[in-house]
Amino acid sequence: MSAAPAACGAGAEPVEADEIPQHGRGASEVAGLVHHLLRHDVEPTRNLATFLTSSHEPELQRLLGEYQTHNLVDREQYPGMADLEQHCVRMLARMWQGDPDVAVGGAVTGSSEAALLAGAALLRRWRGSGPPNLVMGAHAHVCWHKFCRYWDVEPRIATARPGRLRLDADSVRELCDENTIGVISVLGSTLDGTYEPVAEIAAALDAIASSGGPDVPVHVDAASGGFVAPFLDPGLEWDFRLARVHSINASGHKYGLCPPGLGWILWRDPESRPDELRFRTNYLGTSRTHHELTFSRPAAPVVAQFYNFLRLGFAGYRSTHQRTRSIARHIARGLSRMGPFRLLGDGSQLPVVAVTSRDGDLELQHLATALARRGWSVPVYPLPADMHHTDVLRIVVRRDMSWSAAEELLCAVGEHVRSSTREGA
Known part of the structure; x- marks a missing residue:
């Protein structure tokens, strides 16, 4: 089956996504099409699944x-x-x-x-x-x-x-x-x-x-x-x-x-x-x-x-990573206080937080879906087979996460937890 045609704005001629067109188009038009096709991808700063650096200063x-x-x-x-x-x-x-x-x-x-x-x-x-x-x-x-x-x-x-x-x-x-x-x-x-x-x-x-x-x-x-x-x-x-x-x-x-x-x-x-x-x-x-x-x-x-x-020096790297570790530990403490989570990684080494469902009552995949609706990409994956299919939700904190974004994330998780608790009562 052929892929559905992609269009860029009203009046634009559709482009078949699975073949090279016979004639090229203007640079601005094609750039606009690319943006259109990628418009639903998560914002890199809200991608908590990746370890990859996603922002740089202009120079x-x-x-x-x-x-x-x-x-x-x-x-x-x-x-x-x-x-x-x-x-x-x-x-x-x-x-x-x-x-x-x-x-x-x-x-x-x-x-x-x-x-x-x-x-x-x-x-x-x-x-x-x-x-x-x-x-x-x-x-x-x-x-x-x-x-x-x-x-x-x-x-x-x-x-x-x-x-x-x-x-x-x-x-x-x-x-x-x-x-x-x-x-x-x-x-x-x-x-x-x-x-x-x-x-x-x-x-x-x-x-x-x-x-x-x-x-x-x-x-x-x-x-x-x-x-x-x-x-x-x-x-x-x-x-x-x-x-x-x-x-x-x-x-x-x-x-x-x-x-x-x-x-x-x-x-x-x-x-x-x-x-x-x-x-x-x-x-x-x-x-x-x-x-x-x-x-x-x-x-x-x-x-x-x-x-x-040369730009950051030893002190700059230390300051940058100390901040990300501090934010990760803050998120870990916030999740721990909510009740249904058991910490596997608390951000005290890599700035990474990993949790499982303490009693299995909270579906981590449902939580990840709820966070995705708010623009956050947070992965859920199983531990090795020897761990009896235990699922883990992982949050990677990178340089571009702010304290306010961390609070926003914790609030979103808290709202889902409270909603799930009410539904299960």
Whole structure:
């Protein structure tokens, strides 16, 4: 069946949405049509489902437009951009307590590509003889399951249960063997916003290795936490301070405050990134070494990362994330006082609030629908299967949420709760 024609305003000729028209139209008319077709999409500042940054100051917005057409991989043609990328790598290495003169890595299209590269490095460094496996928690991002499927690695997943959604030292001791290529520890779960105990996991692996067991490296998936913990939790040991941590990834487009399309992957030293991951090519007139999975992509997000580092500084990032964490904790306290919610994540680590229905009396999906009618996008999703199909409602607080918006959200939730209570009485 053909898609219904789309029209833009009275008197406009309909446009078939599933075919290119024979003749082009005016720029203003087409821009108006795009706005018309997207008019029902949620306002990004009210999208509480996404971790992605959705607003920028005007100066950065202009830079993004200027460098959108610069291809990041054309490092010979854009040597200044290549230098800019490596400035960011060295800043991140220092931020993650590594040696900026030794650490290697670069920008990728997101934490998913970073995960695939990190997993490939773990697999290449592994020297076991049996089928390889990768140990992770039940809340690990789907990109790790993709890696395991694409590279034929067994995913060994710690069983989730009430009070333990995360990977911990006990799980590591249970699951690791001589064919474990690595352990994935998550600094900032997308399920509930909590950090895994990276230092405890590393200590358990140190003990296994010192007693004659396998020497298993750790990769820290810090997609969100890598741009939060250094500023708000500086005493937390999760990064290259731990010798067991060989690599770290983070998403610049989340709490790094950059537009979508930017991830970072760093290895503590060249030995942690095997040479097999490096490809030497002569594609644009000069010979260059690449380690990315993808080629053409805009350089603008890297410009944004460099801009943010210098524009905000350490103090600016800390102030920004402290505010979002404060708002998240305020929302968590407000929901907790309403009665029917049980907190899984209270915003005290990532600025993320996650709740379940305390007694099952409140339908979270009905609440999400009621919030959608007020313009809020709030996801409801099931916890891992081991948790008996428990649903979770999650609220992600980002830089563009105001205190007044948080109060508006709490009022909307409160009205729905009171209405549901009256109907159930």
